[in-house]
Amino acid sequence: MINRECGVYQTTYEGxxxxxxxxxxxxxxxxxxxxxxxxxxxLDSHAMSLVNLMLLASIGAIGLNILVGYTGQVSLGHGxxxxxxSYTAALVTLRLGAPFWVGLPAGGxxxxxxxxxxxxxxxxxxxxxxxxxxxxxxxxxxxSINHSTWISGGVQSTIFVPTPTFFGWEINSEYxxxxxxxxxxxxxxxxxxxxxxxxxxxxFIAVRDRDVAAEIIGVDIFRYKLLAFAVSSFYAGMxxxxxxxxxxxxxxxxxTLATSVSYLAMIIIGGLGSVLxxxxxxxxITLLPIVLVYLVExxxxxxxxxxxxxxDFLANLRLITFGGLIILFLAIEPxxxxxxxxxxxxxxxxxxxxx
Amino acid sequence: MAFFFDLFVNxxxxxxxxxxxxxxxxxxxxxxxxxxxxxxxxxxFGGYIAAALVSLYHLPLAVALPxxxxxxxxxxxxxxxxxxxPMVGQAVISVVMVTIGLAQVFQGAAAMLWGAQxxxxxxxxxxxxxxxxxxxxxxxNLLAALISGAFLVAFAWFFRRSRMGIAMxxxxxxQQAAMAVGINVxxxxxxxxxxxxLTAAIGGVMWGSMLGVDTQLALIxxxxxxxxxxxxxxxxxxxxxxxxxxxxxxSVAAGYVDPYVGGxxxxxxxxxxxxxxxxxxxxxFFGREIIERV
Numbered sequence: 078m079i080n081r082e083c084g085v086y087q088t089t090y091e092g093x094x095x096x097x098x099x100x101x102x103x104x105x106x107x108x109x110x111x112x113x114x115x116x117x118x119x120l121d122s123h124a125m126s127l128v129n130l131m132l133l134a135s136i137g138a139i140g141l142n143i144l145v146g147y148t149g150q151v152s153l154g155h156g157x158x159x160x161x162x163s164y165t166a167a168l169v170t171l172r173l174g175a176p177f178w179v180g181l182p183a184g185g186x187x188x189x190x191x192x193x194x195x196x197x198x199x200x201x202x203x204x205x206x207x208x209x210x211x212x213x214x215x216x217x218x219x220x221s222i223n224h225s226t227w228i229s230g231g232v233q234s235t236i237f238v239p240t241p242t243f244f245g246w247e248i249n250s251e252y253x254x255x256x257x258x259x260x261x262x263x264x265x266x267x268x269x270x271x272x273x274x275x276x277x278x279x280x281f282i283a284v285r286d287r288d289v290a291a292e293i294i295g296v297d298i299f300r301y302k303l304l305a306f307a308v309s310s311f312y313a314g315m316x317x318x319x320x321x322x323x324x325x326x327x328x329x330x331x332x333t334l335a336t337s338v339s340y341l342a343m344i345i346i347g348g349l350g351s352v353l354x355x356x357x358x359x360x361x362i363t364l365l366p367i368v369l370v371y372l373v374e375x376x377x378x379x380x381x382x383x384x385x386x387x388x389d390f391l392a393n394l395r396l397i398t399f400g401g402l403i404i405l406f407l408a409i410e411p412x413x414x415x416x417x418x419x420x421x422x423x424x425x426x427x428x429x430x431x432x
Numbered sequence: 433m434a435f436f437f438d439l440f441v442n443x444x445x446x447x448x449x450x451x452x453x454x455x456x457x458x459x460x461x462x463x464x465x466x467x468x469x470x471x472x473x474x475x476x477f478g479g480y481i482a483a484a485l486v487s488l489y490h491l492p493l494a495v496a497l498p499x500x501x502x503x504x505x506x507x508x509x510x511x512x513x514x515x516x517x518p519m520v521g522q523a524v525i526s527v528v529m530v531t532i533g534l535a536q537v538f539q540g541a542a543a544m545l546w547g548a549q550x551x552x553x554x555x556x557x558x559x560x561x562x563x564x565x566x567x568x569x570x571x572x573n574l575l576a577a578l579i580s581g582a583f584l585v586a587f588a589w590f591f592r593r594s595r596m597g598i599a600m601x602x603x604x605x606x607q608q609a610a611m612a613v614g615i616n617v618x619x620x621x622x623x624x625x626x627x628x629x630l631t632a633a634i635g636g637v638m639w640g641s642m643l644g645v646d647t648q649l650a651l652i653x654x655x656x657x658x659x660x661x662x663x664x665x666x667x668x669x670x671x672x673x674x675x676x677x678x679x680x681x682x683s684v685a686a687g688y689v690d691p692y693v694g695g696x697x698x699x700x701x702x703x704x705x706x707x708x709x710x711x712x713x714x715x716x717f718f719g720r721e722i723i724e725r726v
Binding site for chain 1: 467515518519522524525526527528529530532533534535536537538539540541543544547548654657658661665696699700703704706707710711714
């Protein structure tokens with residue numbers, strides 16, 4: 078039951094494509110799900126909020142990885158697509174009184190629409206020109222939402238949303254929010270896993286690896302690029318909508334260029350072209366500032382500084398560590414945490430008789 | 433009409449400062465095919481060093497300027513050698529993300545070293561605007577435009593006439609051929625980053641004395657993208673023309689449109705222009721037409 082294969086011995090395509098290549102994978106998946114379901118029993122409210130943030134970030138990161146990691150289209154506009162989802166969810170809730178499980182797909186759908194539109198330049202341009210075009214998309218969406226009172230009405234483009242309910246059950250604590258976020262995250266994760274091993278996913282990978290060759294073997298490049306933009310922004314929109322219901326507020330400041338950059342950092346550090354890697358990256362980037370605070374506060378307490386004196390220092394240190402980690406990962410392990418995880422697994426494949 | 437010319441002339445002067453920053457950007461792209469998302473942060477860093485030298489350490493301007501230029505040129509060399517050279521031949525996303533990472537490090541480092549509050553770079557020039565044919569011209573804009581103009585002319589000479597400048601153009605044209613005729617390509621790479629550091633230093637002093645130095649100064653870097661896309665990503669004259677167009681257009685548009693939409697046209701219109709340029713003519717006015725279409 079706990080044995081791993083010691084090489085690639087698949088003889089059928091079905092075996093190669095199976096979701097669980099080994100019994101071990103099935104049991105460990107069950108184990109992870111069990112841990113996730115039982116997690117609220119073990120954690121306090123603060124730790125629970127961290128887990129929620131990680132799950133939210135994971136959904137957005139998986140979406141971005143489908144676009145950047147699998148299809149090879151660089152996007153700097155992910156934050157803006159999340160913003161579209163966030164405001165859509167807020168407006169659907171306020172104006173139509175829709176429950177959150179309607180607002181979520183609505184936010185996703187609207188973001189997919191906008192994302193597909195901003196994906197159209199990918200017809201003519203690619204690589205860094207596309208990166209710059211999506212950068213423009215980020216600014217244009219941000220400005221448009223900010224400057225149309227119909228969308229972002231109220232003071233400072235902020236919309237307050239009432240506490241979401243699930244058939245009368247108020248989602249008003251971290252534990253209850255966990256039960257709202259976790260199912261969405263699991264569905265998003267499994268859907269992405271199934272997408273990337275399907276016909277569509279293989280088309281994405283073909284477009285990434287060599288677009289001309291993909292065109293020649295019959296992949297409709299433009300269609301699949303737009304589809305990648307649509308799927309990716311749908312994820313972004315869902316994540317943005319969940320943010321709205323989680324914080325009970327829609328505010329453009331949560332989805333600026335810095336957000337786009339930090340999602341890119343997640344998938345770079347986690348591993349481009351890997352669904353599990355996106356989750357690793359999301360967890361890493363979410364935990365980074367918190368671990369830094371612990372370390373610096375611990376050090377400051379040892380040396381006898383006051384907290385007020387180190388607050389600025391912390392904010393700057395966060396930026397430096399964040400940027401430095403991106404550079405370090407790209408230089409040393411460009412395939413990210415997912416590759417490191419793979420290395421560990423590979424080591425134990427032949428353990429203890431490796432040669 | 434006077435209102436229009438007032439906006440337009442001041443916009444052009446701002447545009448010449450965009451052009452100077454864009455020049456550093458284009459140089460790096462031309463020689464090394466790296467799109468430098470940290471150009472704005474380099475400008476900010478230059479501004480910070482200038483402000484620190486003048487206000488914190490009370491150096492006279494005549495001493496501070498050479499120190500600043502030397503530091504920024506050195507920084508350019510170090511960045512090329514330490515961070516960008518290992519990235520040669522990597523995927524676009526990696527190179528883009530490395531410069532974005534650099535940008536974050538600069539933001540944090542500048543604020544950590546010299547504090548986040550806004551600083552001034554006092555320059556010995558009058559504050560009262562000149563009035564020329566009913567057009568108000570602030571001396572600092574004028575000075576900045578003149579200095580930018582002078583540097584743009586100097587760089588034009590450098591690339592046309594000097595041995596090193598011609599070598600840089602050769603590398604930009606074809607790296608292998610340049611190597612074959614004995615040009616030191618590594619030196620050219622390093623030099624293009626050093627020159628980018630130099631333009632960032634000058635840009636930092638001018639933008640810093642105009643807007644005040646804080647981490648917001650780095651936003652200049654984002655305005656460079658519309659300018660270089662309009663002009664052509666790998667064209668030095670294109671950077672100048674693109675910078676001037678963006679400066680002029682955003683100033684005029686802000687003057688006429690801002691009252692109706694509640695501000696912010698400056699942060700919006702350049703990017704619309706850029707998207708249009710990317711859709712219609714992605715290589716810009718003067719860029720090389722080598723963009724692949726799939």
